[in-house]
Amino acid sequence: MINNFFWFRRDLRLHDNAGLYHALKNGKMVQAVFIFDKNILEKLSDKADARVTFLHDTIQEIQSELSKIGGTLWVFFDEPVQVWDRLLSEHKIEAIYTNRDYESYALSRDKEIKSIAKKHNSELITFKDHVIFEKDEILKKDETPYVVFTPYKKKWLEKLDQKVEKSGSFYLKAYPVKKYYSNFAKAKKTHKIPTLEDMGFKRSDIKIPNTQVARKLIKDYSEKRNYPAQKGTSKLGIHFRFGTISIRKKAKSARKLSDVYLSELIWRDFYSQILAHFPHVENGAFREKYERVEWRNNEEEFNLWCQGKTGYPIVDAGMRELNTTGFMHNRVRMIVASFLTKHLLIDWRWGEAYFAEKLLDFDLASNNGGWQWAAGCGTDAAPYFRIFNPYTQQKKFDKDFKYINQWVEEWGTDDYPEPIVDHKEARNRCLAAYKEALN
16 A cells, blocks of 8 residues: 655655655655656657756656665656646645755656645645755855855755764765665556657767766865866766765765765755745846846857857867767866856856756756856855956866867867957957946
8 A cells, every 4th residue: 555655756766765764764655656747758859868868867766776675766757837736636645755955846746746635634844955055055144045055065064063873964864765765656567668669769879977976086186176188077067966875975985085075065055045045047047237248149250159169179070079978177167157148258157057058967956056156146245357268278187189189170270269259358348338237
């Protein structure tokens, strides 16, 4: 008999899963559910989207794990509201357990499902799992949110140390889900998973980085993270995005190995709480006066940027890496974003949308925060006059052209295009446009 449901979303793992732990610990039979959300998938233009392939493979892995303990995962391809209305009508369910998602679509979706559950004398119970600290857990003394990263980080680290057990920080303690595996609902047969083809997709050939990262890479992170030709970053972004790894486990490890890597994880929490407190950033500038900037929005130049044909080797290498692999090195992300917004004066939202389409690790809060940082309209205290020089960035971080040669085969030949804009002229044009808008 099924008493409760657990709904997998951005937490695709059985281990150290907050909502799943609480559902099973309740002591009643729990049926796990995953929904391939039509509202999201039908908006994807690339029918070989690597993220969908990754999701499908991950769901199959979870199904396999559950079948070993006599359970099964119910998998649907539909609109979540339709699925839950149907399931709640067919089963007498006390509660739906799930982990919180902070994006606007998720919030409105959950509000509707909560209402449907109430009509069926059930409830939607949510837990924190995707971040270490969520919206209202890190606030200033006056109970207002932090909008500058450094003081936020300081308070974040202080709070982490407030509750400490012998096993380590209370906030980083893993949830022992396995103790309660016996409370998964027993299945007579394995539930069928819709195929990629059933959902209108096909398998991508883009390789997904695995979750195994050498301790040495994290220990050396601060020294190597800025050099795109080196293996200096973890490439775990997609796993954080879909929850195939535990943020608590990785933060606990980072705390021992690298303060700089831990800082990167704190940025995730920071941008998540910015989105939660200031939802207008999803569609507009954090600093609203920057909406007055007059963007050029030249479509031909935007297309050249997308293709990696700007005539700026470090920019082109980054864009080609993204288009080929679904990944772009963190330092290069800043360079290409600065180039689009400052050199070409193209609206940061165009770049944000392109990254959202291409990045394996696309996360709304972090992607939005990064693009607003590049455009100077976000939370950063030193905004519009910071304009990256692509040439000096290349000399500093790829002086031997290893990264450029890897991605821009025609660089250094007659086939490589001339720069589509002069750096000095573009810089002056940008400064003038921003000054005019802000004065």
